[in-house]
Amino acid sequence: MDRRQRKTRTAIFSAFTSLLAERSYSKITVQEIIDAANVGRTTFYAHFETKDDLLKALCEELFGHIIGSAMDCTHTHGLYSDGSAPESVFCHLLQHLQENDKNIIALLSCESSEIFLRFFKDSLNELVRSQFINQNRKANTDIPEDFLINHISGSFVEMVLWWIRGRRKQTPEELDRYFRAVIEPII
């Protein structure tokens, strides 16, 4: 990709992220993004069809990265399968968030955080599902697997939301312990 293109793309993403820290997604106008990013109107529309399209692109950039890295992690340690392994995928994910790559914390803290968390949950659901396939679990066979998968990814995302709303007072390791306490008894 052309150096200029990368530059504008970054400028737009970064302006958008800044604006999201102040205002809700629905209240941000394309014009404001353009002004903050210091690009021409035409340029914006050459990169993204609409504001929604920009949001989607940002989400893909954010979570593609994080989930990809978590996927690698599951190859060595599978979910919570082996009891007391300190390295769980969830802990890894939380540490990754903590690092705040691409200002992901700002986006998950903003007024419109739910948009991002919903996107996050969808990606996470796939990850959890892929791990559920080859796993020796407790005899919860009367509870549908699909329900459990949703429960795990759903409550993980709700935990992240809780953590962030509470100003992230816990370390990823603490959070991981909490999460284990509510998830391990049922899988």
Next chain:
Amino acid sequence: MDRRQRKTRTAIFSAFTSLLAERSYSKITVQEIIDAANVGRTTFYAHFETKDDLLKALCEELFGHIIGSAMDCTHTHGLYSDGSAPESVFCHLLQHLQENDKNIIALLSCESSEIFLRFFKDSLNELVRSQFINQNRKANTDIPEDFLINHISGSFVEMVLWWIRGRRKQTPEELDRYFRAVIEPII
């Protein structure tokens, strides 16, 4: 309240609900609501300041009712405290949803369902918290109560979302059983 006022209010709510079944919240315009409800522009703005204001009013009408009824329920049976009581608050809530009063199912099924579920979760959180206060629980004292409250209301809402996305194939009683299976072990 004036009979005419009630009539327009209902017309607007109902038009808004119909539109939400087709299109996402953000793509619905005030003009469309006005046309669908067959009211004058001035009339709409006499009732609601903005589209967001209308949404808020609708949510309050919906969940005020449901949560209020669940509150009564918790007076007799407290959450899941007494082991195998068939009447849990959660089951009650699910049955209430199933009745589809005020077309709540349509709203929770629509493209913008998350807006409503988020509102639902906030109300639910209060309900769960109020029940947690006077309750003899397991010795999970090293896990913060606040975390557990969030986990319970969060995963309930995620379950409802899962249920609705899966076209509500389970009965409220089945769902309640699933939910018990993942919640009772930890409280």
Next chain:
DNA sequence: GCGATAGCAAACACTTTGTTCTCTTTAATT
């Protein structure tokens, strides 16, 4: 029936959107 209140319709100023045009700048390649 009467006064008060709610609703309607049209027009309004204003904002936002997405497109089109022309012109300038920059990158990659030779």
Next chain:
DNA sequence: AATTAAAGAGAACAAAGTGTTTGCTATCGC
């Protein structure tokens, strides 16, 4: 360094949506 193709800037545009005002009519509660 010169060339060419692509990218960006800026202005202007129609179209659509918002929220308000004004003048008039219909309806409610008493």
